[in-house]
Amino acid sequence: xxxxxxxxxxxxxxxxxxxxxxxxxxxxxxxxxxxxxxxxxxxxxxxxxxxxxxxxxxxxxxxxxxxxxxxxxxxxxxxxxxxxxxxxxxxxxxxxxxxxxxxxxxxxxxxxxxxxxxxxxxxxxxxxxxxxxxxxxxxxxxxxxxxxxxxxxxxxxxxxxxxxxxxxxxxxxxxxxxxxxxxxxxxxxxxxxxxxxxxxxxxxxxxxxxxxxxxxxxxxxxxxxxxxxxxxxxxxxxxxxxxxxxxxxxxxxxxxxxxxxxxxxxxxxxxxxxxxxxxxxxxxxxxxxxxxxxxxxxxxxxxxxxxxxxxxxxxxxxxxxxxxxxxxxxxxxxxxxxxxxxxxxxxxxxxxxxxxxxxxxxxxxxxxxxxxxxxxxxxxxxxxxxxxxxxxxxxxxxxxxxxxxxxxxxxxxxxxxxxxxxxxxxxxxxxxxxxxxxxxxxxxxxxxxxxxxxxxxxxxxxxxxxxxxxxxxxxxxxxxxxxxxxxxxxxxxxxxxxxxxxxxxxxxxxxxxxxxxxxxxxxxxxxxxxxxxxxxxxxxxxxxxxxxxxxxxxxxxxxx
Numbered sequence: 001x002x003x004x005x006x007x008x009x010x011x012x013x014x015x016x017x018x019x020x021x022x023x024x025x026x027x028x029x030x031x032x033x034x035x036x037x038x039x040x041x042x043x044x045x046x047x048x049x050x051x052x053x054x055x056x057x058x059x060x061x062x063x064x065x066x067x068x069x070x071x072x073x074x075x076x077x078x079x080x081x082x083x084x085x086x087x088x089x090x091x092x093x094x095x096x097x098x099x100x101x102x103x104x105x106x107x108x109x110x111x112x113x114x115x116x117x118x119x120x121x122x123x124x125x126x127x128x129x130x131x132x133x134x135x136x137x138x139x140x141x142x143x144x145x146x147x148x149x150x151x152x153x154x155x156x157x158x159x160x161x162x163x164x165x166x167x168x169x170x171x172x173x174x175x176x177x178x179x180x181x182x183x184x185x186x187x188x189x190x191x192x193x194x195x196x197x198x199x200x201x202x203x204x205x206x207x208x209x210x211x212x213x214x215x216x217x218x219x220x221x222x223x224x225x226x227x228x229x230x231x232x233x234x235x236x237x238x239x240x241x242x243x244x245x246x247x248x249x250x251x252x253x254x255x256x257x258x259x260x261x262x263x264x265x266x267x268x269x270x271x272x273x274x275x276x277x278x279x280x281x282x283x284x285x286x287x288x289x290x291x292x293x294x295x296x297x298x299x300x301x302x303x304x305x306x307x308x309x310x311x312x313x314x315x316x317x318x319x320x321x322x323x324x325x326x327x328x329x330x331x332x333x334x335x336x337x338x339x340x341x342x343x344x345x346x347x348x349x350x351x352x353x354x355x356x357x358x359x360x361x362x363x364x365x366x367x368x369x370x371x372x373x374x375x376x377x378x379x380x381x382x383x384x385x386x387x388x389x390x391x392x393x394x395x396x397x398x399x400x401x402x403x404x405x406x407x408x409x410x411x412x413x414x415x416x417x418x419x420x421x422x423x424x425x426x427x428x429x430x431x432x433x434x435x436x437x438x439x440x441x442x443x444x445x446x447x448x449x450x451x452x453x454x455x456x457x458x459x460x461x462x463x464x465x466x467x468x469x470x471x472x473x474x475x476x477x478x479x480x481x482x483x484x485x486x487x488x489x490x491x492x493x494x495x496x497x498x499x500x501x502x503x504x505x506x507x508x509x510x511x512x513x514x515x516x517x518x519x520x521x522x523x524x525x526x527x528x529x530x531x532x533x534x535x536x537x538x539x540x541x542x543x544x545x546x547x548x549x550x551x552x553x554x555x556x557x558x559x560x
Contacts, residue, residue, distance in 0.1 A: 025092065032057040032085055043075040061089030112160045112167045119181040122146050123469065126171035126199050127192040130215075130236070131440055131458035136164050138462040141540045144469055147180040171199040174206055182206055189465060190230075191215040197228050204229045213468055215461060217357055232468055236461040237436075241361030241410060243460070244434045247272065247453050248350050248362070248406040249369050250335075260483065262511055262535055265327040266518055268298075268483065272432070272452050273320045277338050280320075285312035293337050294330035298510050298537055299323035299481060308481070308539060309508055321453065323481060323537075325510055349373065351399045351407040353390035353420050355383060358410030358436050374399045391419035396427055406432035409451070414442040418449050425450030482543045484536050484554040485513075491550075492530030496522060505546040507538035 037053035040046045060082065122145035128135055132148060136159070139146050148166040150156040159166035169176030171192055182188070182203075188210055190199045196214055203212055214230040216222070222233045250271070260268045273279055279287055290296055300310035301321040307314060308323075316322075324334055350366055352359045355377035363383070366373050376399055377384045388395040390411060401407060407424050411417045414437050421433055435451040437443055439458070446454045491499045502508055509522050513533040536546060547553070 028088070028092075029054075029057055029061070032061075035081065036085075039075075039078055039081055043078055057085065060085045061092065112156060113179050115160055116147065116165055116167065116181075117145075119145055119147060120184045121186045122181070122184070123187045123189055124149065124177065124180045124182060124185050126188065126190040127151060127195070128189070129191050129193065130461040132159060132166075133162070133164070134440055134458040135462040135465060138466050138540065139469075141544050142466060142470065143544065147185075149176050149180055171195065172202050174202060177203065177206055182210065185210060187211045187213060187469070189213045189215070191461075193217075196221075196225060196230075200225065200229045213465065215465070219357060219361075234461075234464050234468070235357065236457060236464055237357035238361040239464060240436055240455050240457065240460045241358035241408075242365050243455060244358070244408045244410070244436065244453070245350075245362040245365035247434050248408055248432060249366070249371065262325075262483070262485075262518065266325065266511055267328060267331055268323065268325045268510075268537075269331055271322050271324060271331075271335060271338060273316055273318070273322060273338050279316045279338055280318055282316055283312065284310050284314050284316060287316065289324075289334065289337065293326070293333040295324045295326035295334040296510075297322055297324050298508060306481070306539065308506070308537065308542070309502075318450075318452065349400065349404055351396070351401055351404045351424075352376065352410065353396075353399075353407060354410035354412070354436075355379075355381070356410065356412060359408070362408050362410060374404075389416075391416045391423065393423055393427070396420070396423055401427050401431065404428065404431055406434060409433065409435040411436075412438060414438050414445075418442070418445055421446055421449040421451050482538060482540055483510075484543055484547075485533050486536060486547075486550075486552045486554055487530075488512075488528045488532040488534050489530045490552055491528045491534075493527065495525050495527050497524040501536075501546070505538065505549055506542035507536045507546045509534050510537050511535035 033050065033054045036056055037048065037050055040048055040053065123139070125132075125135070125146055125148045127150060128148060132150075132155075136146065136148065146165055148156070148159065148164065149169050149171050150159070150166060151168070151170050153168045156166045156168040167176070167179060169179065171177075171190065172195060177188075188203050190196055190203075190212065191214075192199045196216065200212055200214065203210065211232075212230045213232045213234065214225050215234050215236060216225060217235070217237050219235045219238050222235070225233045262268060279289075284297060284300070297310060299306065299308040300314065300316075300323065301307075302310070302314055302317060310322075322338075324331065326334065349372040352362055352366075352373055352375045355363075355375045359375060359377070360383065363373050363375065374385050375383060376386045376388065376390045376395060378387065378389060380387045386395060386399055388398075390396070390409070396407075401424055407420075409417050409420050409424075411420060417435055417437060421435055424431060424433055432453075433451045434453045435446045435455075437446055437454060437456045440456045443454045443456050443459075496509055511518055511534070512522055512526070513519075513535070514529075514531065536543065538546060
């Protein structure tokens with residue numbers, strides 16, 4: 001158990017104030033009780049128990065009465081003491097009402113700064129516009145402390161009420177950063193749109209040495225933001241477009257992409273189950289994937305929900321994405337195994353609906369891969385083939401949707417994206433649909449509408465920020481899956497079965513490396529010497545739980 005002093009220091013400012021107030025009140029009551037007991041004995045000649053004196057103090061301070069004692073008073077000091085007790089009791093009553101009762105029961109305005117816990121080596125986040133809760137949850141799972149500054153008072157109040165460290169203020173005002181303890185911060189993250197430049201200059205005027213990470217939806221602003229003073233500039237929309245393009249290529253190409261090498265010939269990759277695959281409708285236990293390909297399924301996205309490990313009775317659906325491990329040949333065999341037979345009339349071109357930051361980034365990747373594209377956008381600009389609403393049947397038909405291999409839906413409006421997805425699926429039931437959504441909650445809707453692969457802007461943005469904070473290379477910033485390699489020291493003398501790693505943390509051991517090499521065949525009854533290295537897979541939350549549960553540090557870390 002942590003010492004009391006440490007627990008008190010971790011309280012928010014308001015909670016510490018309440019704790020100090022209650023402690024002071026208890027000390028005051030005790031002082032009054034002892035003093036009154038002495039006064040009654042020495043000045044009035046009345047010997048009474050300490051509990052009778054305690055009752056008098058409580059009655060007097062709460063103004064509920066003290067009549068049974070008034071007949072004993074004759075000394076002036078007694079009357080002065082009683083008057084002091086009455087006055088202090090009334091003052092304390094008003095203070096209690098304002099500090100505790102009103103905020104607790106009426107939702108009265110509260111100074112959000114007072115809710116902040118002491119900060120050290122934290123990050124300050126300014127005007128995060130991509131579903132703040134997604135990023136803040138990510139930081140909490142990673143154990144990274146933070147303060148969010150929001151110029152929207154209602155948004156700041158809502159986040160604070162939900163338990164997040166948020167305050168109201170303008171990132172263009174130096175006082176907001178002082179309140180967020182910028183002197184002890186490690187980084188400032190700004191996502192203030194057109195106000196990014198102003199925010200960066202404000203931060204630099206306060207601290208020239210602090211690291212600044214800036215998010216922008218306009219990649220053309222990168223050089224300007226760097227020149228202004230940003231150390232790192234991230235474009236989540238560009239990364240999202242590249243990722244969707246890479247997945248689109250995998251749907252029409254035999255080449256494997258996005259593999260992670262764990263060492264030796266063992267790799268991990270994420271593979272969508274394509275429309276028309278014979279696996280659709282079968283249960284994972286009945287799919288014979290390991291027998292037919294040699295690859296192992298270690299996780300699955302089914303209807304937008306991550307199963308790690310997947311339920312053996314889970315049914316593989318059209319929007320299922322499988323996380324598999326194995327050698328290069330096994331993964332190539334698995335990719336062919338899941339791929340549907342091609343029809344002779346089908347062309348291997350890709351439609352891009354929406355030619356903003358996402359669409360342009362996707363087209364750059366596809367052009368480099370020598371894949372033909374047809375672009376759709378409501379704005380007539382360079383690179384747009386069809387100027388029209390993508391969510392119209394005639395537009396998609398004109399773009400060749402009926403014979404296309406895939407469509408990337410990169411529209412900024414989620415309603416338009418869902419409509420385009422439904423129309424594309426109705427016009428070509430075999431097409432691969434890869435969609436971007438702006439709201440996290442729209443991910444499942446897009447999958448239900450017929451999309452095969454969906455990325456949300458908030459999730460991609462949060463993963464990119466987390467990658468910068470951890471200083472590690474990541475393969476796919478959109479996923480929630482992490483792979484780490486840890487020493488087997490905590491499990492020396494035990495077996496995988498007895499260690500109960502999955503039962504206690506939700507993580508799985510997918511490979512063991514020792515002097516003989518790396519193996520993906522993990523015997524549950526193998527006794528660890530402690531010299532091995534274990535490759536663990538799990539969600540962010542599960543990995544954090546594992547590291548804390550067994551008190552180990554990752555030797556190597558990546559994500560998929």
